[in-house]
Amino acid sequence: MRAFTDPTARKLALTGVAAVASLLLSACGSANDSAGDAASGTKPGSRPSAAGSPAAGAFNDADVAFAQAMIPHHQQALEMAKLADGRAEDTGVKKIVADVEKAQDPEIQTMRSWLKAWGRPESAGRSGHGAGHAMAGMMSERDMKDLESLRGRAFDRKFAELMIAHHEGAVEMAKTEQKDGRDATAKKLADDVVRTQSAEIAELKKILDRI
Known part of the structure:
Protein backbone atom coordinates (compact mmCIF):
# COMPACT_ATOMS: atom_id res chain seq x y z
CA MET A 1 0.00 0.00 0.00
CA ARG A 2 1.39 3.45 -0.94
CA ALA A 3 2.05 5.69 2.07
CA PHE A 4 0.49 9.16 2.13
CA THR A 5 3.34 11.61 1.84
CA ASP A 6 1.15 14.64 1.18
CA PRO A 7 -0.03 16.08 4.57
CA THR A 8 -3.34 17.17 3.06
CA ALA A 9 -4.02 13.71 1.66
CA ARG A 10 -3.14 12.12 4.99
CA LYS A 11 -5.55 14.46 6.83
CA LEU A 12 -8.38 13.66 4.42
CA ALA A 13 -7.79 9.94 4.80
CA LEU A 14 -7.88 10.11 8.61
CA THR A 15 -11.06 12.18 8.50
CA GLY A 16 -12.70 9.57 6.29
CA VAL A 17 -11.75 6.74 8.67
CA ALA A 18 -13.20 8.67 11.65
CA ALA A 19 -16.47 9.29 9.79
CA VAL A 20 -16.86 5.61 8.93
CA ALA A 21 -16.15 4.61 12.56
CA SER A 22 -18.76 7.11 13.79
CA LEU A 23 -21.38 5.70 11.42
CA LEU A 24 -20.65 2.14 12.57
CA LEU A 25 -20.96 3.10 16.25
CA SER A 26 -24.23 4.89 15.57
CA ALA A 27 -25.61 1.88 13.75
CA CYS A 28 -24.63 -0.42 16.64
CA GLY A 29 -26.26 1.92 19.14
CA SER A 30 -29.49 1.99 17.15
CA ALA A 31 -29.50 -1.80 16.92
CA ASN A 32 -28.96 -2.11 20.66
CA ASP A 33 -31.72 0.41 21.39
CA SER A 34 -34.11 -1.52 19.14
CA ALA A 35 -33.20 -4.78 20.85
CA GLY A 36 -33.75 -3.21 24.26
CA ASP A 37 -37.10 -1.82 23.17
CA ALA A 38 -38.14 -5.21 21.87
CA ALA A 39 -37.16 -6.88 25.13
CA SER A 40 -39.08 -4.34 27.21
CA GLY A 41 -42.14 -4.42 24.98
CA THR A 42 -41.89 -0.74 24.02
CA LYS A 43 -41.56 0.79 20.59
CA PRO A 44 -38.27 2.46 19.61
CA GLY A 45 -38.25 6.04 20.85
CA SER A 46 -41.26 5.60 23.13
CA ARG A 47 -41.21 6.12 26.89
CA PRO A 48 -41.78 3.13 29.20
CA SER A 49 -45.31 2.67 30.51
CA ALA A 50 -46.23 4.54 33.69
CA ALA A 51 -45.85 2.50 36.85
CA GLY A 52 -49.58 2.41 37.38
CA SER A 53 -50.49 1.32 33.85
CA PRO A 54 -51.42 -2.27 33.10
CA ALA A 55 -48.47 -4.45 32.16
CA ALA A 56 -48.17 -5.64 28.58
CA GLY A 57 -48.24 -9.26 29.74
CA ALA A 58 -51.16 -11.50 30.59
CA PHE A 59 -53.42 -11.05 33.62
CA ASN A 60 -55.64 -13.54 35.43
CA ASP A 61 -58.81 -13.70 37.51
CA ALA A 62 -56.88 -13.01 40.71
CA ASP A 63 -55.64 -9.69 39.30
CA VAL A 64 -59.20 -8.72 38.36
CA ALA A 65 -60.61 -9.75 41.74
CA PHE A 66 -57.88 -7.79 43.53
CA ALA A 67 -58.71 -4.56 41.70
CA GLY A 86 -63.07 18.58 62.62
CA ARG A 87 -63.22 15.42 64.77
CA ALA A 88 -59.66 14.09 65.11
CA GLU A 89 -57.46 15.56 67.82
CA ASP A 90 -54.31 13.40 67.90
CA THR A 91 -51.49 14.51 65.56
CA GLY A 92 -50.61 10.87 64.82
CA VAL A 93 -54.16 10.16 63.69
CA LYS A 94 -54.12 13.27 61.51
CA LYS A 95 -50.89 12.09 59.88
CA ILE A 96 -52.39 8.68 59.11
CA VAL A 97 -55.42 10.43 57.62
CA ALA A 98 -53.20 12.53 55.37
CA ASP A 99 -51.23 9.46 54.28
CA VAL A 100 -54.41 7.54 53.45
CA GLU A 101 -55.78 10.40 51.37
CA LYS A 102 -52.48 10.88 49.54
CA ALA A 103 -52.00 7.21 48.63
CA GLN A 104 -55.39 5.64 48.16
CA ASP A 105 -57.21 7.98 45.78
CA PRO A 106 -54.45 7.68 43.11
CA GLU A 107 -54.45 3.90 43.62
CA ILE A 108 -58.19 3.80 42.97
CA GLN A 109 -57.67 5.62 39.65
CA THR A 110 -54.85 3.23 38.76
CA MET A 111 -56.95 0.13 39.43
CA ARG A 112 -59.83 1.56 37.44
CA SER A 113 -57.45 2.01 34.50
CA TRP A 114 -56.41 -1.64 34.79
CA LEU A 115 -60.00 -2.89 34.71
CA LYS A 116 -60.79 -0.70 31.70
CA ALA A 117 -57.72 -1.97 29.85
CA TRP A 118 -58.60 -5.56 30.75
CA GLY A 119 -62.21 -5.12 29.61
CA ARG A 120 -63.58 -6.01 33.04
CA PRO A 121 -66.29 -4.23 35.09
CA GLU A 122 -65.48 -2.37 38.28
CA SER A 123 -68.21 -3.86 40.44
CA ALA A 124 -67.71 -7.64 39.95
CA GLY A 125 -71.50 -8.02 39.88
CA ARG A 126 -72.07 -6.86 43.44
CA SER A 127 -75.46 -5.37 44.11
CA GLY A 128 -76.32 -2.87 46.81
CA HIS A 129 -74.03 -0.59 48.80
CA GLY A 130 -73.88 -2.94 51.76
CA ALA A 131 -72.66 -5.94 49.73
CA GLY A 132 -69.06 -4.76 49.87
CA HIS A 133 -69.01 -4.88 53.66
CA ALA A 134 -68.50 -8.65 53.50
CA MET A 135 -64.93 -8.04 52.32
CA ALA A 136 -62.10 -8.38 54.81
CA GLY A 137 -61.79 -5.39 57.11
CA MET A 138 -64.76 -3.46 55.74
CA MET A 139 -66.75 -1.41 58.26
CA SER A 140 -70.48 -1.83 58.67
CA GLU A 141 -72.79 1.13 58.27
CA ARG A 142 -73.22 1.07 62.05
CA ASP A 143 -69.44 1.32 62.52
CA MET A 144 -69.31 4.34 60.24
CA LYS A 145 -72.19 6.07 62.04
CA ASP A 146 -70.62 5.40 65.43
CA LEU A 147 -67.34 6.91 64.22
CA GLU A 148 -69.14 9.95 62.83
CA SER A 149 -70.78 10.61 66.21
CA LEU A 150 -67.47 10.92 68.09
CA ARG A 151 -65.11 13.84 68.70
CA GLY A 152 -61.64 14.35 70.11
CA ARG A 153 -59.88 11.51 71.89
CA ALA A 154 -62.91 9.21 71.60
CA PHE A 155 -62.85 9.68 67.85
CA ASP A 156 -59.09 9.09 67.70
CA ARG A 157 -59.35 5.81 69.58
CA LYS A 158 -62.29 4.51 67.53
CA PHE A 159 -60.67 5.61 64.28
CA ALA A 160 -57.43 3.80 65.16
CA GLU A 161 -59.29 0.61 66.10
CA LEU A 162 -61.37 0.60 62.93
CA MET A 163 -58.51 1.55 60.61
CA ILE A 164 -56.31 -1.21 62.01
CA ASP A 180 -52.08 -15.77 43.00
CA GLY A 181 -51.85 -12.73 40.69
CA ARG A 182 -50.13 -12.64 37.32
CA ASP A 183 -50.02 -9.00 36.19
CA ALA A 184 -46.70 -7.44 37.21
CA THR A 185 -48.11 -3.98 37.95
CA ALA A 186 -50.97 -5.38 40.03
CA LYS A 187 -48.52 -7.46 42.05
CA LYS A 188 -46.31 -4.38 42.51
CA LEU A 189 -49.25 -2.40 43.91
CA ALA A 190 -50.03 -5.34 46.20
CA ARG A 210 -50.81 6.29 74.38
CA ILE A 211 -54.36 7.67 74.14
Missing part, protein backbone atom coordinates in the same frame (compact mmCIF):
# COMPACT_ATOMS: atom_id res chain seq x y z
CA GLN A 68 -62.47 -5.04 41.97
CA ALA A 69 -62.27 -5.63 45.74
CA MET A 70 -59.59 -3.08 46.55
CA ILE A 71 -61.37 -0.15 44.88
CA PRO A 72 -64.38 -0.10 47.29
CA HIS A 73 -62.03 -1.00 50.14
CA HIS A 74 -59.93 2.09 49.42
CA GLN A 75 -63.09 4.17 48.95
CA GLN A 76 -64.25 3.32 52.46
CA ALA A 77 -60.85 4.20 53.90
CA LEU A 78 -61.20 7.61 52.24
CA GLU A 79 -64.68 7.99 53.75
CA MET A 80 -63.21 7.25 57.18
CA ALA A 81 -60.43 9.76 56.57
CA LYS A 82 -62.94 12.48 55.65
CA LEU A 83 -64.70 11.97 58.98
CA ALA A 84 -61.50 13.01 60.75
CA ASP A 85 -61.94 16.60 59.57
CA ALA A 165 -58.99 -3.76 61.15
CA HIS A 166 -59.54 -2.10 57.77
CA HIS A 167 -55.83 -2.13 56.92
CA GLU A 168 -55.49 -5.74 58.06
CA GLY A 169 -58.19 -6.64 55.53
CA ALA A 170 -56.37 -4.78 52.77
CA VAL A 171 -53.09 -6.52 53.64
CA GLU A 172 -54.86 -9.88 53.52
CA MET A 173 -56.23 -9.17 50.03
CA ALA A 174 -52.87 -7.86 48.85
CA LYS A 175 -51.09 -10.99 50.05
CA THR A 176 -53.56 -13.08 48.06
CA GLU A 177 -52.67 -11.03 44.98
CA GLN A 178 -48.96 -11.50 45.67
CA LYS A 179 -49.50 -15.26 45.75
CA ASP A 191 -46.44 -5.17 47.45
CA ASP A 192 -46.90 -1.46 48.15
CA VAL A 193 -50.17 -2.07 50.03
CA VAL A 194 -48.58 -4.73 52.25
CA ARG A 195 -45.57 -2.52 53.00
CA THR A 196 -47.30 0.82 53.62
CA GLN A 197 -50.41 -0.41 55.40
CA SER A 198 -48.45 -2.77 57.64
CA ALA A 199 -46.37 0.24 58.70
CA GLU A 200 -49.53 2.27 59.34
CA ILE A 201 -51.00 -0.58 61.41
CA ALA A 202 -47.90 -0.44 63.62
CA GLU A 203 -48.28 3.34 64.00
CA LEU A 204 -51.99 3.05 64.81
CA LYS A 205 -51.23 0.49 67.52
CA LYS A 206 -48.72 2.90 69.06
CA ILE A 207 -51.40 5.62 69.02
CA LEU A 208 -53.82 3.29 70.87
CA ASP A 209 -51.16 2.60 73.48
Whole structure:
Protein backbone atom coordinates (compact mmCIF):
# COMPACT_ATOMS: atom_id res chain seq x y z
CA MET A 1 0.00 0.00 0.00
CA ARG A 2 1.39 3.45 -0.94
CA ALA A 3 2.05 5.69 2.07
CA PHE A 4 0.49 9.16 2.13
CA THR A 5 3.34 11.61 1.84
CA ASP A 6 1.15 14.64 1.18
CA PRO A 7 -0.03 16.08 4.57
CA THR A 8 -3.34 17.17 3.06
CA ALA A 9 -4.02 13.71 1.66
CA ARG A 10 -3.14 12.12 4.99
CA LYS A 11 -5.55 14.46 6.83
CA LEU A 12 -8.38 13.66 4.42
CA ALA A 13 -7.79 9.94 4.80
CA LEU A 14 -7.88 10.11 8.61
CA THR A 15 -11.06 12.18 8.50
CA GLY A 16 -12.70 9.57 6.29
CA VAL A 17 -11.75 6.74 8.67
CA ALA A 18 -13.20 8.67 11.65
CA ALA A 19 -16.47 9.29 9.79
CA VAL A 20 -16.86 5.61 8.93
CA ALA A 21 -16.15 4.61 12.56
CA SER A 22 -18.76 7.11 13.79
CA LEU A 23 -21.38 5.70 11.42
CA LEU A 24 -20.65 2.14 12.57
CA LEU A 25 -20.96 3.10 16.25
CA SER A 26 -24.23 4.89 15.57
CA ALA A 27 -25.61 1.88 13.75
CA CYS A 28 -24.63 -0.42 16.64
CA GLY A 29 -26.26 1.92 19.14
CA SER A 30 -29.49 1.99 17.15
CA ALA A 31 -29.50 -1.80 16.92
CA ASN A 32 -28.96 -2.11 20.66
CA ASP A 33 -31.72 0.41 21.39
CA SER A 34 -34.11 -1.52 19.14
CA ALA A 35 -33.20 -4.78 20.85
CA GLY A 36 -33.75 -3.21 24.26
CA ASP A 37 -37.10 -1.82 23.17
CA ALA A 38 -38.14 -5.21 21.87
CA ALA A 39 -37.16 -6.88 25.13
CA SER A 40 -39.08 -4.34 27.21
CA GLY A 41 -42.14 -4.42 24.98
CA THR A 42 -41.89 -0.74 24.02
CA LYS A 43 -41.56 0.79 20.59
CA PRO A 44 -38.27 2.46 19.61
CA GLY A 45 -38.25 6.04 20.85
CA SER A 46 -41.26 5.60 23.13
CA ARG A 47 -41.21 6.12 26.89
CA PRO A 48 -41.78 3.13 29.20
CA SER A 49 -45.31 2.67 30.51
CA ALA A 50 -46.23 4.54 33.69
CA ALA A 51 -45.85 2.50 36.85
CA GLY A 52 -49.58 2.41 37.38
CA SER A 53 -50.49 1.32 33.85
CA PRO A 54 -51.42 -2.27 33.10
CA ALA A 55 -48.47 -4.45 32.16
CA ALA A 56 -48.17 -5.64 28.58
CA GLY A 57 -48.24 -9.26 29.74
CA ALA A 58 -51.16 -11.50 30.59
CA PHE A 59 -53.42 -11.05 33.62
CA ASN A 60 -55.64 -13.54 35.43
CA ASP A 61 -58.81 -13.70 37.51
CA ALA A 62 -56.88 -13.01 40.71
CA ASP A 63 -55.64 -9.69 39.30
CA VAL A 64 -59.20 -8.72 38.36
CA ALA A 65 -60.61 -9.75 41.74
CA PHE A 66 -57.88 -7.79 43.53
CA ALA A 67 -58.71 -4.56 41.70
CA GLN A 68 -62.47 -5.04 41.97
CA ALA A 69 -62.27 -5.63 45.74
CA MET A 70 -59.59 -3.08 46.55
CA ILE A 71 -61.37 -0.15 44.88
CA PRO A 72 -64.38 -0.10 47.29
CA HIS A 73 -62.03 -1.00 50.14
CA HIS A 74 -59.93 2.09 49.42
CA GLN A 75 -63.09 4.17 48.95
CA GLN A 76 -64.25 3.32 52.46
CA ALA A 77 -60.85 4.20 53.90
CA LEU A 78 -61.20 7.61 52.24
CA GLU A 79 -64.68 7.99 53.75
CA MET A 80 -63.21 7.25 57.18
CA ALA A 81 -60.43 9.76 56.57
CA LYS A 82 -62.94 12.48 55.65
CA LEU A 83 -64.70 11.97 58.98
CA ALA A 84 -61.50 13.01 60.75
CA ASP A 85 -61.94 16.60 59.57
CA GLY A 86 -63.07 18.58 62.62
CA ARG A 87 -63.22 15.42 64.77
CA ALA A 88 -59.66 14.09 65.11
CA GLU A 89 -57.46 15.56 67.82
CA ASP A 90 -54.31 13.40 67.90
CA THR A 91 -51.49 14.51 65.56
CA GLY A 92 -50.61 10.87 64.82
CA VAL A 93 -54.16 10.16 63.69
CA LYS A 94 -54.12 13.27 61.51
CA LYS A 95 -50.89 12.09 59.88
CA ILE A 96 -52.39 8.68 59.11
CA VAL A 97 -55.42 10.43 57.62
CA ALA A 98 -53.20 12.53 55.37
CA ASP A 99 -51.23 9.46 54.28
CA VAL A 100 -54.41 7.54 53.45
CA GLU A 101 -55.78 10.40 51.37
CA LYS A 102 -52.48 10.88 49.54
CA ALA A 103 -52.00 7.21 48.63
CA GLN A 104 -55.39 5.64 48.16
CA ASP A 105 -57.21 7.98 45.78
CA PRO A 106 -54.45 7.68 43.11
CA GLU A 107 -54.45 3.90 43.62
CA ILE A 108 -58.19 3.80 42.97
CA GLN A 109 -57.67 5.62 39.65
CA THR A 110 -54.85 3.23 38.76
CA MET A 111 -56.95 0.13 39.43
CA ARG A 112 -59.83 1.56 37.44
CA SER A 113 -57.45 2.01 34.50
CA TRP A 114 -56.41 -1.64 34.79
CA LEU A 115 -60.00 -2.89 34.71
CA LYS A 116 -60.79 -0.70 31.70
CA ALA A 117 -57.72 -1.97 29.85
CA TRP A 118 -58.60 -5.56 30.75
CA GLY A 119 -62.21 -5.12 29.61
CA ARG A 120 -63.58 -6.01 33.04
CA PRO A 121 -66.29 -4.23 35.09
CA GLU A 122 -65.48 -2.37 38.28
CA SER A 123 -68.21 -3.86 40.44
CA ALA A 124 -67.71 -7.64 39.95
CA GLY A 125 -71.50 -8.02 39.88
CA ARG A 126 -72.07 -6.86 43.44
CA SER A 127 -75.46 -5.37 44.11
CA GLY A 128 -76.32 -2.87 46.81
CA HIS A 129 -74.03 -0.59 48.80
CA GLY A 130 -73.88 -2.94 51.76
CA ALA A 131 -72.66 -5.94 49.73
CA GLY A 132 -69.06 -4.76 49.87
CA HIS A 133 -69.01 -4.88 53.66
CA ALA A 134 -68.50 -8.65 53.50
CA MET A 135 -64.93 -8.04 52.32
CA ALA A 136 -62.10 -8.38 54.81
CA GLY A 137 -61.79 -5.39 57.11
CA MET A 138 -64.76 -3.46 55.74
CA MET A 139 -66.75 -1.41 58.26
CA SER A 140 -70.48 -1.83 58.67
CA GLU A 141 -72.79 1.13 58.27
CA ARG A 142 -73.22 1.07 62.05
CA ASP A 143 -69.44 1.32 62.52
CA MET A 144 -69.31 4.34 60.24
CA LYS A 145 -72.19 6.07 62.04
CA ASP A 146 -70.62 5.40 65.43
CA LEU A 147 -67.34 6.91 64.22
CA GLU A 148 -69.14 9.95 62.83
CA SER A 149 -70.78 10.61 66.21
CA LEU A 150 -67.47 10.92 68.09
CA ARG A 151 -65.11 13.84 68.70
CA GLY A 152 -61.64 14.35 70.11
CA ARG A 153 -59.88 11.51 71.89
CA ALA A 154 -62.91 9.21 71.60
CA PHE A 155 -62.85 9.68 67.85
CA ASP A 156 -59.09 9.09 67.70
CA ARG A 157 -59.35 5.81 69.58
CA LYS A 158 -62.29 4.51 67.53
CA PHE A 159 -60.67 5.61 64.28
CA ALA A 160 -57.43 3.80 65.16
CA GLU A 161 -59.29 0.61 66.10
CA LEU A 162 -61.37 0.60 62.93
CA MET A 163 -58.51 1.55 60.61
CA ILE A 164 -56.31 -1.21 62.01
CA ALA A 165 -58.99 -3.76 61.15
CA HIS A 166 -59.54 -2.10 57.77
CA HIS A 167 -55.83 -2.13 56.92
CA GLU A 168 -55.49 -5.74 58.06
CA GLY A 169 -58.19 -6.64 55.53
CA ALA A 170 -56.37 -4.78 52.77
CA VAL A 171 -53.09 -6.52 53.64
CA GLU A 172 -54.86 -9.88 53.52
CA MET A 173 -56.23 -9.17 50.03
CA ALA A 174 -52.87 -7.86 48.85
CA LYS A 175 -51.09 -10.99 50.05
CA THR A 176 -53.56 -13.08 48.06
CA GLU A 177 -52.67 -11.03 44.98
CA GLN A 178 -48.96 -11.50 45.67
CA LYS A 179 -49.50 -15.26 45.75
CA ASP A 180 -52.08 -15.77 43.00
CA GLY A 181 -51.85 -12.73 40.69
CA ARG A 182 -50.13 -12.64 37.32
CA ASP A 183 -50.02 -9.00 36.19
CA ALA A 184 -46.70 -7.44 37.21
CA THR A 185 -48.11 -3.98 37.95
CA ALA A 186 -50.97 -5.38 40.03
CA LYS A 187 -48.52 -7.46 42.05
CA LYS A 188 -46.31 -4.38 42.51
CA LEU A 189 -49.25 -2.40 43.91
CA ALA A 190 -50.03 -5.34 46.20
CA ASP A 191 -46.44 -5.17 47.45
CA ASP A 192 -46.90 -1.46 48.15
CA VAL A 193 -50.17 -2.07 50.03
CA VAL A 194 -48.58 -4.73 52.25
CA ARG A 195 -45.57 -2.52 53.00
CA THR A 196 -47.30 0.82 53.62
CA GLN A 197 -50.41 -0.41 55.40
CA SER A 198 -48.45 -2.77 57.64
CA ALA A 199 -46.37 0.24 58.70
CA GLU A 200 -49.53 2.27 59.34
CA ILE A 201 -51.00 -0.58 61.41
CA ALA A 202 -47.90 -0.44 63.62
CA GLU A 203 -48.28 3.34 64.00
CA LEU A 204 -51.99 3.05 64.81
CA LYS A 205 -51.23 0.49 67.52
CA LYS A 206 -48.72 2.90 69.06
CA ILE A 207 -51.40 5.62 69.02
CA LEU A 208 -53.82 3.29 70.87
CA ASP A 209 -51.16 2.60 73.48
CA ARG A 210 -50.81 6.29 74.38
CA ILE A 211 -54.36 7.67 74.14
